[in-house]
Amino acid sequence: MWREMKTRELAATAAVLLAFAVPAAAQDDGMPQGKRPTVSRDAPPSSNATVTLINLLVKQGTLSEEQAAVLVKQADDEAYVARQATRDAAAKAEGAEKKATSAADATSPPGTKRVTYVPEIVKKQLREEIRAEVMDRAHKENWASPGKYPEWAQRIRFYGDIRARYEGDYFPAGSGPLQNYNAINTGNPFLEENTNAPLNPYFPPSYNTTQDRNRFRFRARLGADVDLFDGFSAGLRIATGESSSPVSTNQTFGGNGGNFSKYAVWLDRAFIKYQPMQDFVASVGRFDNPFWSPTDLVWYKDIGFDGFAIQAKQEVAEGFTPFFVGGAFPVFNTDLNAGLNTIDLSGPIKSASRDKWLFGAQGGLGATFDPETNLTLAVAYYDFTNVRGRLSSPCIVYAASDACDTDLLRPPFAQKGNTYMQLRNIPVILPLNAKDTGTLNYQYYGLASDFRPIVASAQLDFAQFNPIHVILDAEYIWNTAFDRAAVASVAVNNKGSTTDGSASVYNGGNQGWLARMTVGNKEIKHLWDWNAHVGYKYLESDAMVDAFVDSDFGLGGTNLKGYFIGGNVGLGENIWGSVRWMSANNIAGLPYKVDIVQLDLNARF
Numbered sequence: 192m193w194r195e196m197k198t199r200e201l202a203a204t205a206a207v208l209l210a211f212a213v214p215a216a217a218q219d220d221g222m223p224q225g226k227r228p229t230v231s232r233d234a235p236p237s238s239n240a241t242v243t244l245i246n247l248l249v250k251q252g253t254l255s256e257e258q259a260a261v262l263v264k265q266a267d268d269e270a271y272v273a274r275q276a277t278r279d280a281a282a283k284a285e286g287a288e289k290k291a292t293s294a295a296d297a298t299s300p301p302g303t304k305r306v307t308y309v310p311e312i313v314k315k316q317l318r319e320e321i322r323a324e325v326m327d328r329a330h331k332e333n334w335a336s337p338g339k340y341p342e343w344a345q346r347i348r349f350y351g352d353i354r355a356r357y358e359g360d361y362f363p364a365g366s367g368p369l370q371n372y373n374a375i376n377t378g379n380p381f382l383e384e385n386t387n388a389p390l391n392p393y394f395p396p397s398y399n400t401t402q403d404r405n406r407f408r409f410r411a412r413l414g415a416d417v418d419l420f421d422g423f424s425a426g427l428r429i430a431t432g433e434s435s436s437p438v439s440t441n442q443t444f445g446g447n448g449g450n451f452s453k454y455a456v457w458l459d460r461a462f463i464k465y466q467p468m469q470d471f472v473a474s475v476g477r478f479d480n481p482f483w484s485p486t487d488l489v490w491y492k493d494i495g496f497d498g499f500a501i502q503a504k505q506e507v508a509e510g511f512t513p514f515f516v517g518g519a520f521p522v523f524n525t526d527l528n529a530g531l532n533t534i535d536l537s538g539p540i541k542s543a544s545r546d547k548w549l550f551g552a553q554g555g556l557g558a559t560f561d562p563e564t565n566l567t568l569a570v571a572y573y574d575f576t577n578v579r580g581r582l583s584s585p586c587i588v589y590a591a592s593d594a595c596d597t598d599l600l601r602p603p604f605a606q607k608g609n610t611y612m613q614l615r616n617i618p619v620i621l622p623l624n625a626k627d628t629g630t631l632n633y634q635y636y637g638l639a640s641d642f643r644p645i646v647a648s649a650q651l652d653f654a655q656f657n658p659i660h661v662i663l664d665a666e667y668i669w670n671t672a673f674d675r676a677a678v679a680s681v682a683v684n685n686k687g688s689t690t691d692g693s694a695s696v697y698n699g700g701n702q703g704w705l706a707r708m709t710v711g712n713k714e715i716k717h718l719w720d721w722n723a724h725v726g727y728k729y730l731e732s733d734a735m736v737d738a739f740v741d742s743d744f745g746l747g748g749t750n751l752k753g754y755f756i757g758g759n760v761g762l763g764e765n766i767w768g769s770v771r772w773m774s775a776n777n778i779a780g781l782p783y784k785v786d787i788v789q790l791d792l793n794a795r796f
Contacts (some may be wrong), residue, residue, distance in 0.1 A: 241266045307772045351413040352795040356441070359788045360746065366400035367781035370684060373637045376601040379591045380633035383613070398607060398746075399781055407444045414460060422467040426478070428460035436604065438491040438742040460495060472502045481516050482553050483569050485650040487663040487741040488705040488730060494739060496520050498549075510559035514569075516552070522575065523547035523603055530594075545599035550574045555648075565652040573644050575736060578602070580637015582681075583616045584603050591633050601635045608730075608737040608749030610699050611636040612681035637703075639670035640682050640701075640733045652713075662709040668734050673701035678733065685732050685750065685780040698779040699750065700731030711758075720761035729753045732779050745775030745785055752778050757789075765795045 245262055248254045254262075308692035331342060375381045381395050414428030430440040431454055433447070442454050462476030474481065481500040483491050500518030507513060523546060530541035555569030577600070586595035595615045614637045622629040646668045653661040679697035686695040711722025730740065732750040745751040758770030769791040777783035 207227055217441065225242075230505075234256040249287055251745070259730035263789040266792050267654065313386075318782050346418040348416045349414070350416070350796065351411070352793065353412075354410040354794075355792045356408045356410075357790045358408060360406070361786045361788075362402040362403060363720075363784045363786070364399055366783050366785070369398040369400055369607060369781065369783055371396040371398050371607070372604070372684075373605040373607075376388075376605070376635055377603070380615075380635050382591075383632040383634045405739075407443045409444065410440050410442065412440065412459065422465055424466070426456075426460055426462050426464070429456050430459035431455070432457050436742070438606070438747065440493065452474055469506045471501070474502075475499045481518055482551060483510045483514070483516070483555060483567070483648065484666070485567070485648055486666045486707060486726075487664045487744075488703060488728065489644070489646050489668055489735055491738055491741050500788045514557065515553050516571075518551055520549040520551070521546065522578070525599060529599060540593075541594060542599060545577060545597075547575070547577045550576070563654040563657065565654075567650045567652075569648045571646045571648070573642070573646070575642040578638055578736065579641045580612050580614050580639065585612060585618050586615050587620065587627065588615065588617050588630055588633050590631070593633070593637075597637070600636050600637045602638060602736075602738060604738050605739045605744075606740070606742065606748035608681045608732050608751065610639040610678055610685045610733055612683060636683065638736070639678045640670070640674070642670055642736050644668050644670045660709070660711065660713055660722075662713070664705075664707045664709070668703045668730075670701035670734050673733055675701075676708075685784045687780060699733050700779065703728075703730035703734040703749070705729070712761075715759045715761050715767040716765060717761050718761050720767070723758035724758075725754070725756045728752065729778070737766050743771075743787065743789070744773050745783075746787070750778050750780065751775045767793050769793060791794075 194780060229655075242263060245254065245259045249259050340517055382393075383390050384391055408432055412430040414426060416424060416426045418424050432440045432456075433442055435457060440457075440459065447454055458670075460477055460479070462474055462478040464478075465473045474652045475498075477495050477497050478500070480490055480492075480494055480496055481502055482490070484492075496518070498518055498520030500516065500520075502514070502516050504512050504514035514677040525544040525546055526543070528541070530539055551571060551573045553571035555567065558566045558568075560566065580600045581597050583595040583597040587593070588595070595617075597614045601614060614635045615633070617630055617632050617634075620630040646666065648666045649664070651663045678699065682697045682699070685697060685699040687698040688695055705726060707724055707726030709722055709724040712720040713722075714720070715722065728744060729752045730749050735749060737748040737750075740749060741747065744755065745753070753773065753775040755771065755773040757769065759767050759769045761767045769789070771787075771789045771791075773787045773789075775785055775787075786791055
C-alpha cells in the first residue's frame with residue numbers, strides 16, 4: 192500500500208513541475224494561432240506584456256518599426272515552442288500517472304481499497320458548503336430555530352370564539368297558539384279533519400306562546416384558514432348547535448337529554464377560495480354570506496352559504512369603489528332514492544327531482560367623501576327556484592306512511608311566519624266495511640308563495656369623533672314574486688277576521704324594512720371599548736323565506752314587528768359583555784307577543 196501511494200505522489204509531482212516549467216512568455220495569449228500583434232507608433236497597449244514593451248520603445252525612438260517587427264516575430268516563435276513543450280509534458284505526465292496506477296494495481300493484493308487523497312483545504316471548503324446548504328434549508332423550514340413552526344405550519348391560522356348567554360323569553364297575555372308547520376314537515380304528516388276523520392282528538396304541534404322561559408346557553412366555534420399557493424386558500428370550522436339549523440349554533444345547558452350529556456359538534460364551514468388579486472375572490476363549498484348585508488333583516492348574520500360565489504370590486508375614482516357579488520346555491524337536493532310506496536304494476540315508482548336553488552346577484556358602491564364620512568349602497572336580487580308548494584295529483588292515503596308526489600316540496604327547515612298551503616290532494620273514499628277507514632287526510636304543508644325579493648341596503652358611517660362612530664343602517668325588502676290573490680286562495684294560516692268578524696281573510700304581506708343607529712367603537716377589541724344601538728324592525732309574512740332570517744328577534748322568523756335596543760362593552764383584550772332587549776309582535780294572523788332579554792359574555796382568540 193505504501194509503495195502504491197508513493198508512486199502516485201511522484202507521478203502527480205512530475206506533472207505539476209512540467210506544467211510550470213515554461214517561462215511566462217510561453218503562456219497562451221488567447222489569440223488565434225498564426226495571428227501576430229502589429230507594431231506601430233500609434234498602436235494601443237496590448238494584453239501581451241512583451242508587445243506592449245516593444246511598442247513603448249518604438250514610441251520613444253529607441254527601436255525602429257522594422258526592428259520591433261523582428262523582435263515580435265522572435266517572441267511569437269519562442270512562445271509557440273513553449274506551448275508545444277507544455278502540451279508534450281502534460282501528455283507525458285498523464286501517461287506516467289496511468290502507468291504508475293497500473294503498476295500499483297498489479298502489486299496490490301486482491302480486495303485492496305483505494306482512497307482518493309483530498310487535501311485539507313478542500314475538505315474545509317466542502318464542510319463549509321454543506322453546512323451553509325443545511326442551515327439554509329433549516330431556516331426555510333424552521334426546524335433549526337427554537338420556538339418556530341415549520342413553514343407549512345405557519346400557513347395555517349387557527350381562530351375561534353366562545354359565548355355564554357342568559358336568555359329570558361317573556362310572553363305577555365293575549366298571545367294565541369301558533370301552529371308549528373316545521374314540526375309536521377320534518378316528522379309525520381298531520382291528520383286533518385275530513386269526512387272519514389271528522390274528530391281528530393289531537394291538536395297540531397304548536398309553539399309556546401304562554402309560558403315564560405329562562406335559558407342558559409352557549410356557543411363555541413373553532414376554525415382554521417390555510418394558505419395554499421398562487422392565491423388558493425381553504426378553510427374549515429366546527430360549531431356547537433342543538434340541531435342542523437342554518438340560523439343557530441346555540442346550545443342550551445341541560446339540553447340533549449340533560450344529566451350533563453355531551454353536546455353535538457357540526458361542520459359549519461368547509462370551503463376553497465381563489466384570490467389571484469386583492470379585489471377578486473371566488474369561493475366554493477360552505478362559506479360566510481358573500482353578500483353585503485348591514486343588518487339581519489334578510490339574512491341571519493352568521494348564516495353559511497353552500498355553493499359557489501364570486502366577489503369583485505374596483506376603485507374607479509379616488510374614494511369611489513363599485514363592487515359586485517354573484518352566486519348559485521343549492522337549497523335542497525332530492526334524495527337519490529326518493530320515491531312513492533304506491534302499488535303499481537310497472538314496479539316501484541321514484542319521485543321526480545324537486546331540487547331547490549337560490550341564485551343571487553348584488554351590485555353596490557362604496558364612497559369615501561372624506562376620512563370621516565363613508566357611505567355604502569347596494570341593491571340585490573335573489574331568485575329562490577322550486578320553493579313554492581303545489582297540490583299533488585290525486586293521492587290515495589290510508590296511513591301516515593303513505594306518500595304523494597309533491598311531498599318533497601315541503602320546506603326541509605322553517606322557523607315561523609311564512610304562509611302555508613296543503614300539499615296533498617286526497618280524494619274521499621268511503622270505507623267499505625266497519626274495519627275499513629277509507630282515505631285519511633294526512634297532510635304536509637308547503638309555502639304558498641314564490642320568492643324573488645329585491646333588497647336595498649345602505650350604511651352611513653360618521654367618524655368625526657374617532658374612535659367614536661355614529662353609524663346609520665337601513666335595509667328594505669320587497670318580494671316581487673308575491674301574488675296576493677293566489678296566496679289567499681290556498682292559505683291555511685296568517686288569516687285575520689274581517690272588521691265585522693264574519694269571516695277569516697288572509698292578511699299577510701310581502702315587504703319589510705329595518706332602521707338602526709349605532710354609537711360608539713366600531714369594533715369591540717380592547718378594555719372599555721363600547722357601543723350602543725337602537726332600532727326598529729318590520730318584516731311581513733312573505734317578504735322573505737323565514738328559514739334564513741334572524742333567529743333571535745321574536746324567537747325567529749317573519750311576520751314580526753317591533754323595536755330592539757342593546758350595547759357592548761370591552762372587559763379586556765378580545766373579551767366583552769353584551770346586553771340586548773327585543774320586543775316583537777305579530778303583523779298578521781293570530782296575536783303573538785314576546786319580549787326577550789339576552790346577557791352575553793364573549794371571548795375570541
